[in-house]
Amino acid sequence: MLDEDEYKRWIAMAKKTLESARRDLEGGDYNWACFKSQQSAEFAVKAILWGIGEPRYGHAVSN
Numbered sequence: 001m002l003d004e005d006e007y008k009r010w011i012a013m014a015k016k017t018l019e020s021a022r023r024d025l026e027g028g029d030y031n032w033a034c035f036k037s038q039q040s041a042e043f044a045v046k047a048i049l050w051g052i053g054e055p056r057y058g059h060a061v062s063n
Helices: 004-026 030-051
Strands: none
16 A cells, blocks of 8 residues: 555655764764664665555565
8 A cells, every 4th residue: 555654754764864874974973873874774665665555564674
């Protein structure tokens, strides 16, 4: 089921998390930058899955 509101929510979360990762990188907090970058990528994948009508729940983005 396509859910544009959920797509927008997840993509916004991905963008904000990536912005935060960039600030961490600039501040020398490399571990946090890496962690947040990975989280941002997962949020973006979830956004795409919602956008194409194939949502995933929990931590798994595959299946």
